[in-house]
Amino acid sequence: MKPNVLEILRDLNFTEYEAKAYVTLLESSPLSGYAVSLNSGVPRSKIYEVLLGMVHRGDIMVSQDNTPLYVPLPPHELIAQRKRKAEQIFNVAQETLEQYTASSQNRENIWNISGYEAIISRIQEGIKGAKHRILMEIWKEDAEVFRAALEQVAREGVEIFIVAYGDLNFEFATIYHHDMSEEITSEIGGRWIVLSVDDREVVAGILSLGDDSRAAWTMHPGLVMPITEVIIHDVYIMEIMYEFREELEAKFGPNLIHLRNKFAMGPNGKGYYVPLPEKKA
Incomplete structure (x- = not known):
């Protein structure tokens, strides 16, 4: 794996294990949890917890087969999702901070x-x-x-x-x-x-x-x-x-x-x- 890819994913709020799992699924999917662990180096004791968190966040998808198989969200969709989420966070932060500032000022006037x-x-x-x-x-x-x-x-x-x-x-x-x-x-x-x-x-x-x-x-x-x-x-x-x-x-x-x-x-x-x-x- 290229170290710079993992660093980029960490900048997108992936943990190290999540970044390794995501890149592994980009290289080859669908994969079982066992296969993701084997190919990524994420310990088997941690892999299902890691994959479940990524599913809940929408970074990867999982099948409903007897043996669940995992596929990654395509990179362009992942980036678009992160942009939307970041924009929402910034909008909420701006509105909240402006209201707080106005409230603080008004309380003294x-x-x-x-x-x-x-x-x-x-x-x-x-x-x-x-x-x-x-x-x-x-x-x-x-x-x-x-x-x-x-x-x-x-x-x-x-x-x-x-x-x-x-x-x-x-x-x-x-x-x-x-x-x-x-x-x-x-x-x-x-x-x-x-x-x-x-x-x-x-x-x-x-x-x-x-x-x-x-x-x-x-x-x-x-x-x-x-x-x-x-x-x-x-x-x-x-x-x-x-x-x-x-x-x-x-x-x-x-x-x-x-x-x-x-x-x-x-x-x-x-x-x-x-x-x-x-x-x-």
Whole structure:
């Protein structure tokens, strides 16, 4: 055997025994396992293990006779197979490494998003990338645009929990209806949206101001964790209200209004996160 042939096969990820067996079959085939061992110098104690591995990898083929006979994959097919496999490996490696790099960079940044359409687009992409769970707070007026994307990931097994401001009915999601959508809209000067995807990324902002709508998107754990927990705690409150509404409202007023007023700030006890238009003199 020519040593350079074995070296070339080793560069194609053949072991020494596999390379010797393959070249032997190229020189003469079909051969039995015993004959391959005899002609190649591969020990009989190893030859069938070697040949079985090559069959599974597709480097050689075996007959189903009482005495199995082996033939090699033709060289041009072997090379084409290796090229396809290498290309797949490189493509997967490139995609994975780029995603890892982007993920690492995104985990350290907070991105500002301006305008209604840009916020909608970012949220749609977040929904499409969900694998396990989506938590969302949204007004009924803004929810319909996300129905198709949410329904699609729900069909793929993603759990969806929504705190809805207004009468929202998405049959594929668990909906918690908040009772004070109009009052809250009046207090803060707009409709917010909060999205948490798989506890790894969040989008949060005001969605009702058209081109002046503003949101932030981040994978930074220092923000993902508390924002996700805020949504979860709102769900806790909804669950508690369902069970103990009468007792809680007796203590804190309708829809817990006394608690809201206690921690409000601003004119008339309201906290405006969106600047109000200046009054004309």
